[in-house]
Amino acid sequence: MSRLNLLEETRYEKVPVTVYKDQQEASKAVAHRIAELIRRKQAIGEKTVLGLATGATPVGVYNELARLHREEGLSFRDVVTFNLDEYYPMQPTAPQSYVRFMDENLFNHIDIEKANVHIPDGTLPLEEIPAFCLEYERKIEKLGGLDLQVLGIGRTGHIGFNEPGSAPNSGTRLVTLDDLTRRDASRDFGGKENVPTKAITMGIGTIFKAREIVLMAWNGKKASIVRKAVEGEISGEVPATYLQLSDNVEFVLDQDAAAELTRFGTPWLVKDCVWDAQLTRKAVIWLSNTVKKPILKLTEEDYNAHGMAQLGVNRGPVYNINIDVFNQLQHTITGWPGGKPNSDDSGRPERANPAQKRVLIFSPHPDDDVISMGGTFIRLVDQGHDVHVAYQTSGNTAVWDDDVLRYMEFAIDFSRSIGQDGETLSSVYEQMRAFIARKQPNQVDTREIQDVKAFIRKSEAIAGARYAGLSDDHIHFQALPFYESGKTKKNPVTDRDIELTMELLQKVKPHQVFAAGDFEDPHGTHIVCFNIITEALRRLRAAGETWVEDCWLWMYRGAWHEFETHEIEMAVPLSPQEVERKRIAIFKHQSQKDRPVFPGDDEREFWVRAQERNRETARRYDHLGLADYEAMEAFVRFHY
CATH class of the missing domain: 3.40.50.1360 (Rossmann fold)
Known part of the structure; x- marks a missing residue:
């Protein structure tokens, strides 16, 4: 240059x-x-x-x-x-x-x-x-x-x-x-x-x-x-x-x-560009948002005034560009996240066949599944797919200490109510109280406290998955070893983390995998879990597992940031009733309400973040001139 x-x-x-x-x-x-x-x-x-x-x-x-x-x-x-x-x-x-x-x-x-x-x-x-x-x-x-x-x-x-x-x-x-x-x-x-x-x-x-x-x-x-x-x-x-x-x-x-x-973000403002389909889509969406017009109302004057004259000359007329981008966005919208049976799937984000797919949803923490894609999760079950969910970590560092004591008190009272003396539990409970009373910030919990926190998260995850329609044998708890340090700083990933993931993938042989692609997760767990999944899939493919060739990996986003509109490859619209069902599924995670231990830089409750983010995604599509839905969950396909 x-x-x-x-x-x-x-x-x-x-x-x-x-x-x-x-x-x-x-x-x-x-x-x-x-x-x-x-x-x-x-x-x-x-x-x-x-x-x-x-x-x-x-x-x-x-x-x-x-x-x-x-x-x-x-x-x-x-x-x-x-x-x-x-x-x-x-x-x-x-x-x-x-x-x-x-x-x-x-x-x-x-x-x-x-x-x-x-x-x-x-x-x-x-x-x-x-x-x-x-x-x-x-x-x-x-x-x-x-x-x-x-x-x-x-x-x-x-x-x-x-x-x-x-x-x-x-x-x-x-x-x-x-x-x-x-x-x-x-x-x-x-x-x-x-x-x-x-x-x-x-x-x-x-x-x-x-x-x-x-x-x-x-x-x-x-x-x-x-x-x-x-x-x-x-x-x-x-x-x-x-x-x-x-x-x-x-x-x-x-x-x-x-x-x-x-x-990098808007290169057409500073240089001549190679206008491939992805950059064209990004630029047209940017232009629509900048001039506050639906895509189909953008004019040649809009292009010329905002650094996109070259695009109009190379690929115009501009109205044809508008129609092309509009149709691309229209084709991302589907009410059939597992593919629509017996239909032409050439303009749809997912394949029509097989009509009933085996689906494996990976959730880094025990609530990411319902927070991030709860509506799609429920719809996949409702539409008859064979859905499994895998909770990759216990999430045991994200439970308040007083919740541990509350659950222990319940267990002691329950033991006594059924004729057990509860003395062993009482002794453990007193040790927990003494430890928590003198606990220093970020001090590693005792093994018993870690276990109770994990049990709390596990019971909530089961409740959420059951509400989504899963039977217990389709709910998997991996407790990947890298996470189980008891500390906020986790252990390095080892082959054992990958092997456990390979074993589950081999058991289910999914046609679809959903995984958290929210790499701005402030705790770093999401990207670690995602890398474990992709490495497991690569190793299975290298080992000659033919089903992997037909396994599509979809990324979802969590409680922090949504995909940019030009990145979205599948947008699943949610009705008001489905938004309500998703909210109830999130509510099953009581330990994360009303204030989670590690909220990141957003003080809103997770269900509020998810609901407002899904509504904002739908609003963005509406402003571009597409249908106005109550909410949307967005996905991007990852090619491993």
């Missing part, structure tokens, strides 16, 4: 941006950039001064730096580090401490001198913090300033813990955390109420003095805030926009985090 073309393509971007295929590739690139800096300065006898970040974003960088030390002899003896921030108050030995994070992810694996490591002190008395912050700044200045500062970006646009409202010339100081920042951290602390309200952070002014600044962001959860930081106006409401004023900054992104930048 010529420099002129690149400048045109990136003209909305106010900072240099480098986009990599994935976060692994990007993390390695940043790590090697740091390693090159260290070696260059070592060669001239100088120390390297690094500003480091915490959180999930830089973990891959630290892993690669540790590998470079271990396998390629990269030494950190002449490296001095200053971390961006630390919660306040915070003990350095606490699981959530950034001291512990840095030790576990980097410092324990390299040869850095402990005296060269600097992290804000979360144990200081409040009155000593101002002096500590001034000394932190003085140490950086005495070393000649930061050579390179590594940053992540929070969903409020914060860098470090410089929340909205931070001044561009701010120094190291004590700050109050934004509510969204605390919600994002809630899983690490066992609930938002346990997240500290304050933190000590390097200031934006301190960060600005670094000779190089590298801001990294991965996955679609960051796409919206990345676009604001890169293309938006400079504003204290999005502190990362202040980086637009620096000549030394670079944003390093993976493809998902870059997805909403103009050159």
Whole structure:
């Protein structure tokens, strides 16, 4: 690509941006950039001064730096580090401490001198913090300033813990955390109420003095805030926009985090495009929403005024383009998610045959099935398909402790009511009460408490699946080993997780698999479960299982975000009565009402989120000029 073309393509971007295929590739690139800096300065006898970040974003960088030390002899003896921030108050030995994070992810694996490591002190008395912050700044200045500062970006646009409202010339100081920042951290602390309200952070002014600044962001959860930081106006409401004023900054992104930048999200605004069917569909839907007209009312003037003249010239007349896209959307709508028997299926998202399909719905947590596709679930059963549901994990970390005691009290009373003494249960109950009374945030539960929490989720899942019409022998509980750590941080996936999934798939031999494709799940369980399913299917195909060739995998979305309209390949409309049935199925999960343990950044109840999301999907179709349904559940086919 010529420099002129690149400048045109990136003209909305106010900072240099480098986009990599994935976060692994990007993390390695940043790590090697740091390693090159260290070696260059070592060669001239100088120390390297690094500003480091915490959180999930830089973990891959630290892993690669540790590998470079271990396998390629990269030494950190002449490296001095200053971390961006630390919660306040915070003990350095606490699981959530950034001291512990840095030790576990980097410092324990390299040869850095402990005296060269600097992290804000979360144990200081409040009155000593101002002096500590001034000394932190003085140490950086005495070393000649930061050579390179590594940053992540929070969903409020914060860098470090410089929340909205931070001044561009701010120094190291004590700050109050934004509510969204605390919600994002809630899983690490066992609930938002346990997240500290304050933190000590390097200031934006301190960060600005670094000779190089590298801001990294991965996955679609960051796409919206990345676009604001890169293309938006400079504003204290999005502190990362202040980086637009620096000549030394670079944003390093993976493809998902870059997805909403103009050159990727709406490329026709900045360059000539290759107008394939997918891009055409995306552009026409965007145009319809932008000018607030149904698709069939879009005109050539609309195309020309919104960067789509080339499409009109190449594939026009524009009315024919409109009709084509309208028909594509019309063909995604079906009341027969298992395929309509004895019908022409050439314009339908699913095959007509076999008329009665074997269907396997995978649910990462015990309620994702009904929250995400409860209406479709019920319709598949009503239409006579052989439907199974598999709950991949126990969900036992997402139950309140007081629910455990309530269920135990019920069990004790029930035992006594049928002539049992209940003494053994009473003893276990008292041990549980004592443990819960002294339990620390995110402390691992006892095995008995974990079991009761799992039993609660299991009984609710059975109730929901039975309400959908399943018999007990079609309800499967996998309890995949990767999840059963008792902690919010899960174990690595092993072959056993995949083998258990292969065994179930081989038992059912489904024509349809439904799986959670909601990779913005803040807990990460969905993508882990999805990858287990796809790997199991690939291994079965490689083993010569011919039924796999006829098995279609449909992705659904959960409680967070819906698919974009142009992505949807099957839209199942729900009547008001079906919306009500779905709501009742969700209500069977009483432990997740009225306030789940880990709600993410949305305080609405799950049934409200699901109902409003399904209604919004239907509304989007209506605004494009299609039929106005009460609600819709959306699916995208995955080709494994």
